[in-house]
Amino acid sequence: MIVSMTRLVKRAYKFRFYPDAEQEALLARTFGCTRFVYNRALAARTAAWKDEHRRISYVETSALLTEWKRDPDLDWLNEVSSVPLQQALRHLNTAFMNFWDKRAAYPTFKAKRRSRDSAEFTYRAFSYTRDPAGDPVLKLAKTTRPLDVVWHRAVPADTTPSTVTVTRDPAGRWFASLLFDAPVDPMPAPAGASPGRVAGVDMGQVDTITVSTEHTDGTIATAKTPGLMPRQTLEDKLARAQRRMARTQKGSKNRAKAARTVARLHAKIADRRRDHLHKTSYRLVRDNQAIGLEDLDVRGMTRTGRGTVENPGTNVARTAARNRRNLGVGYRELRTMIEYKADWHDVDIVHVDRFYPSTRMCSTNGCGHITGPIPTKVRSWTCPHCHTLHDRDINAATNIRAAATAVLACGDGVRLRGGQPSRRTHPADETGNLGPRGPKPDPSGPGS
Ligand SMILES: [Zn+2]
Incomplete structure (x- = not known):
């Protein structure tokens, strides 16, 4: 019996697309709403911490979002898909966890000028099918037509992306990044005669x-x-x-x-x-x-x-x-x-x-x-x-x-399988010049 050894990894496939007027308007509004929700939730979390020394959870910010959407002054929040707004709250939550674990600085507000235009859609907010020719068809929630995507490379067959992230870069180009559980392509043989x-x-x-x-x-x-x-x-x-x-x-x-x-x-x-x-x-x-x-x-x-x-x-x-x-x-x-x-x-x-x-x-x-x-x-x-x-x-x-x-x-202890980064010093080199503690810091700068 042959056991399949195919390994699946999370893999993003990024494609350029050309939005029509309706899509462009909706996505531009979505970027704005996403930024607004992120900033407002950040302000609420900061205030709760400063005033009451209380940590606000993702669930609480999610409840706040429901409240904001009921506010007549913020009615425009209902014009876009709610999924990217929820995702913005999730990203904010991740930013806070990184801050608490001392991996990152305190989250900052997203300014229109400096932040990336980005909106993340999960499977509830897009449809992904195939046309009769077998090409993927991607349609975002609240839009009438599928996106005009340049499918310049094949995407994994028989599987649906888990998220679609739409971005607009400063040069005005639109991209959709589809996240798949994809098999690893087999690596071709080395180029030389002897690997x-x-x-x-x-x-x-x-x-x-x-x-x-x-x-x-x-x-x-x-x-x-x-x-x-x-x-x-x-x-x-x-x-x-x-x-x-x-x-x-x-x-x-x-x-x-x-x-x-x-x-x-x-x-x-x-x-x-x-x-x-x-x-x-x-x-x-x-x-x-x-x-x-x-x-x-x-x-x-x-x-x-x-x-x-x-x-x-x-x-x-x-x-x-x-x-x-x-x-x-x-x-x-x-x-x-x-x-x-x-x-x-x-x-x-x-x-x-x-x-x-x-x-x-x-x-x-x-x-x-x-x-x-x-x-x-x-x-x-x-x-x-x-x-x-x-x-x-x-x-x-x-x-x-x-x-x-x-x-x-x-062998063991220093050998690393795959790309696991390590801060370990190797114990010695062939010439025996280095002790277990390694040499003195090199004064001529890193890597010298
Ligand atoms: Zn020499």
């Missing part, structure tokens, strides 16, 4: 990802992938559009037009980056059995103004700061993607402590000399002990792979 055993990934301080892979046949390959950040041309266009916008009169038509251009460029840059990150993480998970990642202190990276991104030539402080921020965001996204893809496909993730001196340690077999801090600008260095000339990133990736290999060899 990778363990890969070490160095997320560099400049815009490169360096991967060092040891193949099952013993060969070692190192590759650099550039371009986590948008192309300079797009960045230039964005800078120009922002300058143009700054010159326009506040509240004018030209201002709105310029703002739309800026938003469109931001969206384009984000799309390109995400696409690139998906490809990079996909290849890593497809081609390797285990992946060593450095525990990058992304927060530190975005906070400290010192030496995380070098930008020779146009070294304007503001540009550097923005690049650093983008790079930090990019790395965080990439890690998340590698981790969940690894989890789906049973690839091991090994987190190498960020105080591990991956950059400063000589990766030559049998050497392992640790040198002093290496400034960010220095892209290559010569080991004073064995006189090998090292490329900074390749050396780091090689060391991260070695550390991951050592962790995997140690």
Whole structure:
């Protein structure tokens, strides 16, 4: 008997759609009502806490919503589906739980300008069927026609989404994100003749990802992938559009037009980056059995103004700061993607402590000399002990792979199945340079 091993995971499928006038008006109103309900419930919860030191539960806010809907002054709340309003209260409740568990700051009001236009519909508030041709048909509550969705990819057959989240991005594009219990697509065979055993990934301080892979046949390959950040041309266009916008009169038509251009460029840059990150993480998970990642202190990276991104030539402080921020965001996204893809496909993730001196340690077999801090600008260095000339990133990736290999060899306690993040320090590397407590914090910054 064959036992089915198909694993189901929650998976969002995002599609662009083009609303008609009725849908656009209703959804715009829904966004407004959702924000209103969220803010009003937040005010009620805050007041109850300040005045009576009392915590208001989700159920109580739900009862409040029923009251508000009976208020003649708030009659317009009844014009939209009640489901997204309930979901807003649920999201607020989650925000409070995160605050109480010290995972997040106190919830803040959603301002029209700064918050995302978003409404979540559960199965009670949409219908999902198939037309005779087999294409999905999605219709939201209180609308007459189905949404004009661009079904650019296949959705899981024989199953209905549990939620549909409708968003409008600042560039004015509409998206519907359908959440399915979907089977994991089988991963195709690795691209190379010999699959990778363990890969070490160095997320560099400049815009490169360096991967060092040891193949099952013993060969070692190192590759650099550039371009986590948008192309300079797009960045230039964005800078120009922002300058143009700054010159326009506040509240004018030209201002709105310029703002739309800026938003469109931001969206384009984000799309390109995400696409690139998906490809990079996909290849890593497809081609390797285990992946060593450095525990990058992304927060530190975005906070400290010192030496995380070098930008020779146009070294304007503001540009550097923005690049650093983008790079930090990019790395965080990439890690998340590698981790969940690894989890789906049973690839091991090994987190190498960020105080591990991956950059400063000589990766030559049998050497392992640790040198002093290496400034960010220095892209290559010569080991004073064995006189090998090292490329900074390749050396780091090689060391991260070695550390991951050592962790995997140690077995229980440090071996991690799937993408479970861990703060554990690996006990020792091959060269024996590191004690169980790990090395001293590296003074040259995270990941150096
Ligand atoms: Zn050496």
